[in-house]
Amino acid sequence: MTIKIPYTIKVQVLKEWIQGVSRDKIAKENSIGTGTVTSIIQQTKRDNPDIYLMRELALKIQKENLDINYFASSVRLKKVLDRLELSEEKIEVFLEEVNIHCFRQEINKK
Numbered sequence: 001m002t003i004k005i006p007y008t009i010k011v012q013v014l015k016e017w018i019q020g021v022s023r024d025k026i027a028k029e030n031s032i033g034t035g036t037v038t039s040i041i042q043q044t045k046r047d048n049p050d051i052y053l054m055r056e057l058a059l060k061i062q063k064e065n066l067d068i069n070y071f072a073s074s075v076r077l078k079k080v081l082d083r084l085e086l087s088e089e090k091i092e093v094f095l096e097e098v099n100i101h102c103f104r105q106e107i108n109k110k
Contacts, residue, residue: 005032005040013040018055020062 009030016026017037027034044051061071081091101107 005036010040010044013037014044014051017041018051018058020055020059 009032012030013026013032013036016029017023021029023034023037023041026037030037041051058068061068078088081088
């Protein structure tokens with residue numbers, strides 16, 4: 001008889017694995033076997049083949065010392081720009097023009 005792994009443990013294991021924590025450390029921190037960690041990852045991989053892409057992205061974000069919230073806000077901003085059909089280049093030019101205007105008018109940018 002196989003015991004069903006609680007959902008909360010699965011979520012915690014996947015969060016840690018995506019963040020680059022080793023399987024041994026995940027097992028120890030969650031008081032489960034390394035085989036259980038591997039099983040959770042393999043099952044998730046079958047259900048969601050993009051899990052490795054998410055892990056790779058998370059590791060690259062960490063390597064660049066970026067906060068995940070910073071990255072998430074960048075994604076949200078990009079979606080807004082796309083919805084408004086504005087390119088990043090246009091926004092950069094606009095912001096630089098605002099900056100120059102404020103400088104010339106001696107407007108404090110606080």
